[in-house]
Amino acid sequence: MEECCSIKPKKKHNHSENEGHDHDNAGKSIFQMFLPAIISFIVLISGIILDHYIKTVWFNGWVRLVWYLVAYIPVGIPVLKEAFESIKSGDVFSEFFLMGIATIGAFAIKEYPEGVAVMLFYSVGEVFQGMAVTRAQSNIKSLLDQRPDEVTILENGKPKVMKAEKANIDDVIQLRSGEKLGLDGELLSERASFNTSALTGESKPDTKVKGETVLAGMINQNTVCLVKVTTEYKDSKLSKILEMVQNATSQKAPTELFIRKFAKIYTPIVVFFAVGITFVPYFFVEDYQFKSWLYKALVFLVISCPCALVISIPLGYFGGIGAASRNGILIKGSNFLDVLANIQNVVMDKTGTMTKGVFKIQEVHFNNEFNKDEILKLVNALESQSTHPVATAIHEFVGEVDHSIQLENVEEIAGLGLKAVIGGKELLVGNFKLLEKLNIQFDFKPENVVYTLIAVAYDKIFAGYLTIADSIKADAQLTIDKLKSLGVKTTMLSGDKTSVVQFVANQLGIENAFGDLLPEDKVSKVKDIKSKNQTVAFVGDGVNDAPVVALSDVGIAMGGLGSDATIETADIVIQDDRPSKIPMAINIGKQTKKIVWQNIAFAFSVKVIVLILGAGGLATMWEAVFADVGVALLAILNAVRIQRMKFN
Secondary structure, three states: OOOOOOOOOOOOOOHHHHOOOOOOOOOOOHHHHHHHHHHHHHHHHHHHHHHHOOOOOOOOHHHHHHHHHHHHHHHHHHHHHHHHHHHHOOOOOOHHHHHHHHHHHHHHOOOHHHHHHHHHHHHHHHHHHHHHHHHHHHHHHHHHOOOOOEEEEEEOOEEEEEEHHHOOOOOEEEEOOOOEOOOOEEEOOOEEEEEOHHHHOOOOOEEEEOOOEEOOOOEEOOOOEEEEEOOOHHHOHHHHHHHHHHOHHHOOOHHHHHHHHHHHHHHHHHHHHHHHHHHHHHHOOOOOOHHHHHHHHHHHHHHHOOHHHHHHHHHHHHHHHHHHHHOOEEEOOHHHHHHHHOOOEEEEOOEOOOEOOOOEEEEEEEOOOOOHHHHHHHHHHHHOOOOOHHHHHHHHHHOOOOOOOOOEEEEEEOOOEEEEEEOOEEEEEEOHHHHHHOOOOOOOOHHHOOOEEEEEEEOOEEEEEEEEEOOEOOOHHHHHHHHHHOOOEEEEEOOOOHHHHHHHHHHHOOOEEEOOOOHHHHHHHHHHHHOOOOOEEEEEOOOOOHHHHHHOOEEEEEOHHHOHHHHHHOOEEEOOOOOOHHHHHHHHHHHHHHHHHHHHHHHHHHHHHHHHHHHOOOOOHHHHHHHHHHHHHHHHHHHHHHHOOOOO
16 A cells, blocks of 8 residues: 555556555546446446346347446456556456456356446445545645745845745745744744644644744744744755655555465465366366356455455554544554554653653752852853753753853763863763762762752862752643553653652652663663563653664654654654653554454455355355455445544
């Protein structure tokens, strides 16, 4: 289903390439799509009436043949053409080939109405299938609509409309109320409110202030605002997201891969069985009649067509990816839906995942021998070298950085903090493990304080500490409750001090919590869980925790719109920072897998029953049509259910 479920322009393709069909119905109305089937149906019904109810002398021989050929051509020619294209590309045993030889065979033995009926119902099924694929695409296609092709650029104070891809970095976009932003940029106006629902699934408006980043696809909700372009069209966050979602179907789930391999083996076997049903009885049956056994073989071929499986299964997975994207969850492949469905443990970071990651300085405690204001200036200067939320909190508390302070040998020590030399004296800012590592003595017990602590040492002497507090996200409690209801175990791993991590975990009811961890410690904890043969999803920022993300069965990044790296490294990106999307993603995975296996069980059971009946001569072409087209239609309808489900 790669091309069939792609948002790229359609092209003709064959069964072996993508387990699906070409449903090039773009721009056609429902009437136009069904018109060939309507013509065929009218001619077929009139032929059946002339055959059985209004018997006439003239309706026989070549007239009867031509009549049913007229009914056959509108629905049969497209399928025969697909069969020919498949054979040309090396895929002889496609379902088009099965339908072709079955219906041509029916004409050969003068079972004209049944030959037309098989192709008619098959074609109707194809139209319904195409409509289902279009519906499955709609959620993801809506993302494409969020990126306008044109932008209004100010040149010498005058607005000029141009193609978005031709805009340059530092150009100024004039964005009117109700317009969509075409490129990522920096807000130049004092304040603006944006609708981000298409990107995040969040309907609440997002208010931005001067200097903040705004992204392509956001819709300006109030007065005219100005945005300075900071990213080229092809590098915008939305472009990366679209590319990721477009490529999602290339990552196949194990079930899809199995069905693909199965169909390649199964279809030629069925053809050889049909040949056997036609000729083998000649050696064992006394009153062997070629026409009778050929009819049974043709019925067998129609029944055996693997349509229901090769279409409904990829469609189910694609529907799951579409449902997730509609809710602001980007899943990089259907294989990750399968992993989500079986997740037993969710291991999460604390800061930025379950807490807001917006720190505020609560208290400042420095020893009397140090000048509080002077030491804070030094700390602020050193932290200006970091992008950590703690650095932002310190900057907001202290104020502007004193650029006259000369920093030398600045070094970030992973999981511990920062070190630099100022005026020949060493400055350390980080956690108390940093002081222990560098043998700085302190007469203080960090474990007695619930808040996050930032220790400071200057010239080999413990200077004091700052306390910093973070707040728990509004939906964090709901997240943990839903994970528990899904039977998923929860663990929190953090580099923050153990008392803080334990405090947050106790508030939320997280089962296991560990603090004071370095990146390698997190890896060890995840390895411990995996050693028990349990699946693990790790939720973090997708960058700092790269080793543990790589080790986990599925890596989930929070706040993907804020970071290019999260889109690159994570398997799943939650765009709006809401942890409640974690259990939602797991639930989408479970529902998708449930639907896929319902279709597999249903298709196999019906086909096996009717195949046995067909081989024994107890099923006619009409039962065969149900076993093929009927089962495919029911499976498709079941697959698209996921797009109507509510996961809130």
